[in-house]
Amino acid sequence: MITPRPDLALLTGYHSAQVSVAVRLNTNEAPESPPRGFADALAAEMATLEWHRYPDRSYTALRTAIAAYHGVDPAQVFAANGSNEVLQTLCLAYGGPGRSVAVFEPTYALHSHIARITSTEVAIGERTTEFALDLGEVARVTREAQPAITFLCSPNNPTGMVEDEATVRAVLREVPGVLVVDEAYGQFAPWSALALVEEDVPLVVTRTYSKTWSMAAARLGYLIGPRSLVRQLDQVALPYHLDAVKQVAGRLALDYRDAMEARTATLVAERAAMVERLTDLPVTVWPSAANFVLFRPEARPGDAVWQSLLDQSVLVRNCSSWPRLDGCLRVTIGTPVENDAFIAALEVALR
Numbered sequence: 638m639i640t641p642r643p644d645l646a647l648l649t650g651y652h653s654a655q656v657s658v659a660v661r662l663n664t665n666e667a668p669e670s671p672p673r674g675f676a677d678a679l680a681a682e683m684a685t686l687e688w689h690r691y692p693d694r695s696y697t698a699l700r701t702a703i704a705a706y707h708g709v710d711p712a713q714v715f716a717a718n719g720s721n722e723v724l725q726t727l728c729l730a731y732g733g734p735g736r737s738v739a740v741f742e743p744t745y746a747l748h749s750h751i752a753r754i755t756s757t758e759v760a761i762g763e764r765t766t767e768f769a770l771d772l773g774e775v776a777r778v779t780r781e782a783q784p785a786i787t788f789l790c791s792p793n794n795p796t797g798m799v800e801d802e803a804t805v806r807a808v809l810r811e812v813p814g815v816l817v818v819d820e821a822y823g824q825f826a827p828w829s830a831l832a833l834v835e836e837d838v839p840l841v842v843t844r845t846y847s848k849t850w851s852m853a854a855a856r857l858g859y860l861i862g863p864r865s866l867v868r869q870l871d872q873v874a875l876p877y878h879l880d881a882v883k884q885v886a887g888r889l890a891l892d893y894r895d896a897m898e899a900r901t902a903t904l905v906a907e908r909a910a911m912v913e914r915l916t917d918l919p920v921t922v923w924p925s926a927a928n929f930v931l932f933r934p935e936a937r938p939g940d941a942v943w944q945s946l947l948d949q950s951v952l953v954r955n956c957s958s959w960p961r962l963d964g965c966l967r968v969t970i971g972t973p974v975e976n977d978a979f980i981a982a983l984e985v986a987l988r
């Protein structure tokens with residue numbers, strides 16, 4: 638039998654448990670579907686879709702809507718099937734054999750996973766024990782590895798910490814290639830690196846519909862960056878990679894900006910309440926600028942607490958065996974009812 642590429646043997650997949658539970662707080666999705674009007678508008682447009690034709694290869698209407706949302710030029714927008722595919726396209730274009738990416742751990746596991754799948758070396762830098770970026774370490778890694786791509790995740794998954802503007806500017810001065818700021822949780826944070834995107838600056842900012850826009854099911858993400866870079870990514874993407882349904886759904890979703898901003902504000906308020914309640918329990922909790930919170934039970938092993946939560950039909954992310962995250966769990970902010978259920982179950986689990 639044919640065997641896969643030998644370098645793939647080193648990889649294990651990235652999976653979140655998909656089990657049926659009453660309270661699912663493990664993948665940082667939005668707690669509700671998009672507003673009702675969205676589903677109706679989408680159904681109406683589907684009735685006139687030309688199913689026998691290939692979709693608009695340049696997804697012009699979607700691109701224009703995303704650009705208008707951010708106040709940029711459509712030529713600065715590249716979209717794909719989830720921001721993970723945006724990251725993969727970046728690795729295909731700028732990584733590959735003989736090239737490397739830099740990541741600073743702990744961070745989003747998919748950055749190094751996608752790099753390796755595209756045969757790109759991964760240079761790993763360490764964060765401080767408090768999960769902060771260490772600019773000396775950034776300088777060391779970029780000097781030694783000369784990475785084609787440097788990944789930052791802000792707010793960082795799974796820690797929730799946000800990089801401030803001075804830090805992103807400092808990293809930008811350091812990197813020899815392109816700096817990718819993954820802002821999957823950007824709407825929950827106090828500032829965005831989007832403000833730093835310019836034509837002759839090697840910076841792209843990635844966003845997703847999976848979290849704020851309540852559209853994880855649609856698989857749609859994008860980046861904002863220099864036009865020259867977007868043109869290169871357009872050449873790497875497969876023809877017609879964005880299907881017609883997704884192009885319509887992504888465009889219509891942006892009509893509900895006010896509703897989604899209100900939901901984001903609610904989640905940010907719920908996050909503050911969650912952190913406060915966790916602070917009263919025997920756990921270490923890290924401040925978060927995202928729609929999730931990282932915490933570590935102090936009196937019982939993280940694994941045992943995770944299992945006890947699951948036994949009570951509450952699913953959170955078990956990071957307890959991940960490198961540098963010994964004993965940690967990550968909980969997504971859900972509806973007030975879900976958050977109450979989580980805290981009640983956690984009180985039992987910590988006993």
Ligand SMILES: *Cc1c(COP(=O)(O)O)cnc(C)c1O
Nearest residue numbers: 719720721745794821845847858
């Ligand atoms: C959830 C998440 C994504 C989103 O990926 P999609 O492919 O758009 O669903 C990207 N980056 C980070 C850091 C995430 O946590």
